[in-house]
Amino acid sequence: MTAGRISSAVMTHPVRRAQAEGLVARLGLGGLALDPDPDGPPSALRTALVAWAAAAPGASHHLVVQDDVSGPDDLLGLVGHAVGRFPDEALVFYTNWHARNGAASRLAALAGASWVRAVPDEFTPSLSICLRVEVAADFLEFARESTQRHDDELLTGFFRTRGRMSLLAVPNVVEHVGTSSINGHATQGIRLAVCPMDAADAEQLLRHGWVLEDVGWLPYMRYGEGYVRLVGQENDPDDGRGHHRWRDALPEIGLAEERVRQTVADRMPADLASDVARLFGARFAEELWIHCLMLGRQAAVAARRYAPDADVGPMAAAAGVRLREAAVSTIGPAGLPPERRPEAGPEQKRLMTEFAWSAIRCGELLLDR
Template sequence: MRTAQVAWDTVTPGASHQLVLQDDVDAPDDFLDLVRRAVLRHPAEPLAFYAHWNSRNGAAVRLAALSGASWVRCLPEEFTPTQAICLPADMAGAFRQYANPSTDRRDDEVLSSYLRCIRRMSLVAVPNLVEHSGAESLCGNDSEGVRRSPCLVTSTGAVAALGHGWVLEDTVGLPYMRRGWAHARVAGPDGILGDRGHTAWQDALPYLGLDAEQMQRLVRTHRPRDLAEAVERWFGSHFTSEFWIYCLLLGRQARLLTRPSIPPSPEVRAAALATLGVSSLPPLERTRLTPDQGALLLEFTRSGLRGARYA
């Protein structure tokens, strides 16, 4: 937060917006032009151009990518990705004042706290435009290992939709993986949506319009046995079971949200699927993943999405 405060204090007088980049991101050559265009589309919004691939916001980016949305609203219960973020100048000034007395060293948590106060969480670009390039962390996140984008595409065609595509605002029902377990963003046992709690997929089924017997039938009927056995040999039975359920729930939510008149971009969809398996693994296993294992996880991912047609 101390380092971020220095950056946020450098706003140019008369500027309409302020863009802050962390020093360990890679961006395309035309990144500033893309930011300008995004600002013209959403002049009053905080805009993020990256999300952590194993966060709930990263899961929201994937859901948006599979649904055909070009932006997705950050979740209020999670940190705001600050690797590459742009705020309207007046909002940036208000955030500096809000952050001054904070003793929290995590700028992403402080920014989330501020945005919750003003009831305007940031929008994240789908696809992401920058990549996180390292594993080191000033705030102790080294144990998370490599922290990549869930959906990185910088080609002209893929990013064109940022200027006109639809915004996914409602992520109730969002499936995500957390520490090897499949979850869904629904009102938990305490009836609260938007706190720090996590709802296991089994407990989320009534909120998603599904039941345990139906899920068992889907697994039995539509999970390819040969693929599941191969994944199990490499990554264990627990991961195999939880990950396929996650893919099925993700595919189901995407089908419910997709607008027939605005189909998902094949390139953006492919980028989102390519990172889904590896980001769901424990940090150490991500670094050991071979190309053959990656291809196996991708095919297993696709089988879960196909199973969603019957859910």
């Protein structure tokens, strides 16, 4: 399968037309999908329907990109290789650093995977997504009568009806640009890729890396606090998308709070904790460390249970090291409340990354012996 069978479109609004045209020219994309009612109420779905309907005759797959991203010059080539490997999957090439799917991507990176199955109880990251043209047509039929204005939410509903969520590319070569939002997401603050990578590394990983299909229970952070996504919670008719604080979730995931607290007391580095607390508060420092401790535990479980023994080669192995570093580098900034993320400059990020690693490396201490 070659990139030549992939058509593409860039979703945009007239206020961003010049930005979108620059993206089309820079990346060799197919053209613009303009909001058909730019003076109407904000609706990403309205423009997404135009974009998904723009698949070119003869194309096997269609890539839709939003206008507020950057990407490598060979984005279409990289997407083409991924489509050749997974022709029947919905492939996502950007995942938000602060979302549950972002946490799944971090867990996958730490476990050694290059792809991860999206969780079914959260929006589908839609800044850069590729579908088979037949699936795109099915989505159009599914979406046409919807009153939903968020295409990312409706994509999740669509995939759930098909019984198979999208595949997230763990290394992200597409990056979000800016903090403005036509669709009302500006309150979420700085929104960046969870595992930013250059195209050369990403290509090695996406070609040769394995797929993590099941992350198990999933630790994630939200507005400075730690949470756990429970296995199967999407099936709860009353609280399928609820947020469960990590303390409240412990009985469900089989961990004793005493064990977690003892690990914190024994292993959390006091000097780093003090530095993070001085910048962002003692509560955030503890929540971040416990979140990373639980993340390290789940990554160790996934690696033991699912990681193949096959040798991926030295180039992919080296890229995998850099992927893990990229994944951990975003934990701290993404875990902060949106209004505080701008305070995380290079030195603050370095500090939080070192602090995060100190917890991740202790994750195996929470495993049953």
